[in-house]
Structure formats: C-alpha cells, structure tokens
Amino acid sequence: MRNTRTTRRPLLREREKQRQRTQLTGPRIRCPLCEWRPSAEDLWGCLCGHAWHTFDTGGICPSCLHQWKVTQCHSCNGWPAHSDWYEY
Ligand SMILES: [Zn+2]
Numbered sequence: 268m269r270n271t272r273t274t275r276r277p278l279l280r281e282r283e284k285q286r287q288r289t290q291l292t293g294p295r296i297r298c299p300l301c302e303w304r305p306s307a308e309d310l311w312g313c314l315c316g317h318a319w320h321t322f323d324t325g326g327i328c329p330s331c332l333h334q335w336k337v338t339q340c341h342s343c344n345g346w347p348a349h350s351d352w353y354e355y
C-alpha cells in the first residue's frame with residue numbers, strides 16, 4: 268500500500284512540467300485573423316519538406332534555414348505575417 272503513494276509523486280511532477288511547456292508556446296501566440304492558438308504539437312511544413320513547430324524558431328526552418336516572413340494558420344488558412352502572431 269505504501270508503494271502507491273510513492274509512485275504518485277513523480278507522476279504529478281511530470282504533469283507540472285508538461286503544463287509549463289505548453290504555457291511557454293501557448294498564450295502569447297495566436298492567429299491575428301481568427302484568434303486560433305497553435306499548440307505545442309502543431310507542425311508547419313517547409314518547401315524543403317521539413318516539418319517543425321515554426322514558433323520554436325521564430326519562423327526559421329531548422330533544415331534549410333529559410334526564414335518564413337508569413338505563417339499559415341491551420342484554422343482559417345490565411346497567411347498573416349509571422350510577427351503579427353505574437354501578442355504584446
Ligand atoms: Zn486564422
């Protein structure tokens with residue numbers, strides 16, 4: 268019975284870590300056209316075929332180093348400027 272108590276604690280800690288991770292990429296980024304907010308799992312594809320989370324790198328493809336000045340919204344399919352996605 269003691270074992271169940273000790274195994275619960277590390278699980279809770281990992282959940283807190285995950286929550287902090289999503290908060291880093293979540294709240295301050297949203298589509299300027301439709302207010303859609305990308306999650307940490309969303310990926311964008313580059314012309315070179317690489318897929319990555321574009322807000323992790325400020326719109327730069329880590330594979331071919333192309334800088335994307337615009338970022339497609341997965342919700343409204345618009346192409347707003349990358350800098351417009353950040354809330355201040
Ligand atoms: Zn949108």
Ligand SMILES: [Zn+2]
Nearest residue numbers: 313315328331
């Ligand atoms: Zn690329």
